[in-house]
Amino acid sequence: MCEDDHGNAMARRALFVTGAAAALTLGSVSFSNGPAAEAASNQETKTVRGTLPIGSPDFVYLPVEVPHGVREIKVAYTYEKPSVPAGTMGNALDIGIFDERGTELGGRGFRGWSGGARTEFFLRGDDATPGYIPGPLRPGTWHIALGPYTVAPQGLPYEVTITLTYGEPGVVAQPTYPPSRAKGRGRDWYRGDCHLHSWYSDGRRTPAEIAALARAAGLDFINTSEHNTHSSHAHWADQAGDDLLIMLGEEVTTRNGHVLALGTDPGTFVDWRYRARDNRFGKYARQIRRAGGLVVPAHPHATCIGCGWKFGFGEADAVEVWNGPFTPDDEVSLAEWDNTLVAAVRSGRDWIPAMGNSDAHRDPDPIGTPQTVVLADDLTREAIQAGIRAGRSYVAESKLVSLTFTASGPKGEHAGIGERLRVDKDTPVTLRLEATGVPRCTIRFVTDQGVLFTSAPLPVSGSGTAEWQTTAAYAAYARAELRHEVAVGPLPGALAAFTNPIFLGAPGEQE
Template identity: 70%
Template sequence: MDRPLGRRGLLMTGAAAALTLNGVGFAEAADGDEKTQVLRGHLPTGSPDYVYLPVEIPRGVREIVVSYSYDKPQVPPGTQGNALDIGIFDERGTELGGPGFRGWSGGFRTEFAISAERATPGYLAGPVRAGTWHVVVAPYTVAPRGLDYEVTVTLRYGAGGETPEPVYPPERARGRGRAWYRGDCHLHTVHSDGRRTPAEVAEAARAAGLDFIVTTEHNTSSGHAAWEGLWGDDLLVLAGEEVTTRNGHVLALGTDPGTFVDWRYRARDNAFGRYARRIRRAGGLVVPAHPHATCIGCNWKFGLNDADAVEVWNGPYTPDDEVSIAEWDNTLVAAARAGSRPGSWLPAMGNSDAHREGQDVGLPQTVVLADDLSRQSVLEGLRAGRSWIAESSRVGLSFSAVGGPGRHAGIGGRLRAERDEPVTVRLEVSGAPGCSVRFVTDQGQLYATELPASGEGTAEWRTTPRYAAYVRAEVRHAPADGGASGLPGAMAAMTNPVFLGGDD
């Protein structure tokens, strides 16, 4: 059944424009029957971000199966081709942030199924109740001649089974008391566009020497209950989501398991603040991801006012990470005036964003000082900026500033000192052969030195609060071009700042 795109049904939802087309209906049928209908349509360039295809579901349906395809014509160099995402909402509706969400696979899968007993990864198991469901297709990019799609909906009739109660990871692991804990807070599995299973990610996390991980699937909460038996006293697993909008991605870190955060808006819709509050109400942190990534829709356009931290290093170190760090560093001057209390400045994080074999879990990783290995303590440490970033668990460091008798401050803290009082900044590093150390302040880099060939050493520098409002440390590899370009080498580790002067 062809469904041409028209203006009928155009909805302005308070966020991105959405179009609802005419739908299809199914009649009731006997147990064991299977009925199929096909919807075909054309989406021109400039189509709304989300196009809803209503499906009338009768009573007595056991399972719904949806598959889709679309054309991929050749396009001139430099022109975007066709890419179409897909998901589904049940009879409770498509309202932004509403209860109707039943799953999303983006462009990663061509078919999914939902029944009471089970669902395709990325989708939520539960009864297939009677009413108007909506398949949503989302034209990510559209070729100049438009996009032709075909969606096939199959209903399988019969009595539904029981939906299993989700089993979520515990909020605490054994830990080592107050200590530095290593984690990777941006990971994908088969529940979105990853190739690894949760079991394979857990195995890789342990091999990387991590103490905690956060599951952050694109636009779905289906992975929260996929870790049964995979956590342990040695590994804390936290729930989250990578909220993937058309104007950037944001990590919802450490939310209550089962929390779903909507993504159907752009920066121009002035809607993100609502969803940032949703993340915090669910106990999580708001962390823009890879803000200067080069993929379409990956640049962060919503600003940093609603953020709790920012992911400045994503995966193997690249030039866009360099830009993200420079932008983040520019925010620290205002923070130095405002004080160093949690929430008064924006901590930096690093995560792997690993999807498949060949992408290392824990490259990089965020190392956080927490009172114990628990959801609450880890999130408190991240929010306070008591953290640093390393390319692997082989790298260790300690960074602090010392003033007069009995006065010192560590990463994320403030050293109380008079404006002209001498302050000693000290960095101890291990596991970084061939690297150099840099101390960066509100003026930029003011000190640098080479580490011994072993990669283990100590660097000290003296300053005053008048000269440096804050100091942070970087451990860098040698430049790939030998320094000919004047650009620094790739990062091996970096810290959040220690602020100098004033009151706590």
């Protein structure tokens, strides 16, 4: 085993470039010229140590010169986690790897990322650690990517150990992917959860476990969304079936917020190594769409470091308003989304539909809490995406909750969720909500003026109906919420369900 110390040079160089660059490349690690040099053990190991100072770049690359004849690359790392005062960030260090094709943005050389979920990983031609991409181990300069997520005031001492195993390469398997359609029921309401994590990123469940839980939750479709890797795409085919559509995607996890690439083509990787100030997000949003996916900012007001959405909503096809069990940051996201509806009415621009997902990682995180219920022409990737993009959907806390929400005029005019009821601005409009599975919940109708109607609590049977009359002059749109009981205080109870809006009147008529 050989050891290198990058500590002092790293610290000086990092401090020099931090203000001008988002990444730093260290000195390279070299191995022998092939298996002959290590014939006795058929392996060669080197360890690198260094310290990242506070204020380090977002990404630090450690070049590794990989010779011919390598069968397996294994990387293990550790770092110190000193105690810090309350309110001060401690050390957290992510890791991944790029092959000889380089680290340029766009990810041509991307071979895997585990963030902070693992302390070691391996790659071979025929297999790799979950989160990493098996395939040829070609000679050249590879790069281990270190991501100092947070750095303590004392700095971040780290140690990286690289082991090369020589020998005949494993056979590279041809990946298979789940089909883009399931049996379906024709035009109907389909239930889905589009934000899920397996052991291919920082989750703890296998694809088989997730698929079983999705079926138990009454879901018709799911979307894979591992952090910054597409490595799971080739491991879902045997979990799909006539009763479950499995779409493929990624949770693009930047330092300025997370975005779901929802339903992209198999094998699509979307880079995450940029911030809002870099003005690069639009490029990758367009890449998601070219790959057949939707751009969905996730948990925009989450309080974890780097989770708050800073890129704006100009590129969004939908927004994840409700993420997991309903919490105060979801309440903020709901209010902000409602503000975007008001702005869309005022400007005449397109509006952004809302959705909800579980973001489930491990037990006891429930899959399908919440779930987005989409009116789609069939159970296919394209039809589900079309329903989400059009806002023909509502969000429910479980499979037990079902609702219908309509607007009608006096001459038989009719519109459903995500649609527009085209009536004169002074024509009476009747809003009607029918719900089941929501015992003791109240129904609220929300417009561009705020909450204008609240029902009495529904009976313990959980079924009920509410009607309210308005006009397009009084309400430019209306959406419905079902809220649980609240014991005390002026705040509303947690959501049981909410709908996307129905717009009233002709576009621009309210101005």
